[in-house]
Amino acid sequence: MKVLITGGAGFIGSNFVRYLLNYGYRINVLDKLTYAGRKENLKGVLKEINFLRGDITNPKDVDKAIKRKFPSQSQFSLLSF
Ligand SMILES: NC(=O)c1ccc[n+]([C@@H]2O[C@H](COP(=O)([O-])OP(=O)(O)OC[C@H]3O[C@@H](n4cnc5c(N)ncnc54)[C@H](O)[C@@H]3O)[C@@H](O)[C@H]2O)c1
Numbered sequence: 001m002k003v004l005i006t007g008g009a010g011f012i013g014s015n016f017v018r019y020l021l022n023y024g025y026r027i028n029v030l031d032k033l034t035y036a037g038r039k040e041n042l043k044g045v046l047k048e049i050n051f052l053r054g055d056i057t058n059p060k061d062v063d064k065a066i067k068r069k070f071p072s073q074s075q076f077s078l079l080s081f
Contacts (some may be wrong), residue, residue: 002026004065006056007081008032008049016081021048022037030054030065056080 007013008029017027019063031037038054042051048075049069 001077002028003032003038003077003079003080004028005081006030006065007037009037009039009051011036011041011042013037013081016079017042018045021045028052028065028068028071030056030061032056039071 003025005013005017005020005027006029008017010029011029013029013031018029029042030052032055033039033053039051041047042049049064052061052065052068053062055066056062
C-alpha cells in the first residue's frame with residue numbers, strides 16, 4: 001500500500017513513518033519543514049521514502065507529492081499530522 005504522510009517530519013508524523021515502514025508501506029512525505037519539522041527526525045529512513053518539502057495548502061505541492069513515484073492509476077491513502 002502507498003501512503004502520503006503530510007507533516008511526516010514532525011514528532012508524530014516521523015514516528016508514524018517508521019511504524020508504517022515496518023509493515024511494508026511505501027511512503028511519500030510532504031512537509032513544509034516549519035520550526036517543528038526537521039529532516040533529522042527521519043534520519044535512517046530517508047532512503048526508504050520519498051521526501052518532498054512543500055506546503056499542504058499549496059495544490060501544486062500536493063499534486064507533486066501525490067504523483068512522485070506513484071503510477072497515475074494507483075490508489076493511495078493520505079495521512080495528515
Ligand atoms: N519529545 C516529545 O515528547 C515531543 C516532541 C515534539 C512534539 N511533541 C508534541 O507532540 C504533539 C504533536 O506533534 P505533531 O507531530 O503533531 O506536530 P509537530 O508540530 O511536531 O509536526 C507537524 C509537522 O507538520 C509540518 N507542517 C506544518 N505546517 C505544514 C504545512 N502547511 N504543510 C506541510 N507540512 C506542514 C511541520 O513542519 C511538522 O513537521 C504536540 O503536542 C507537541 O507538543 C512532543
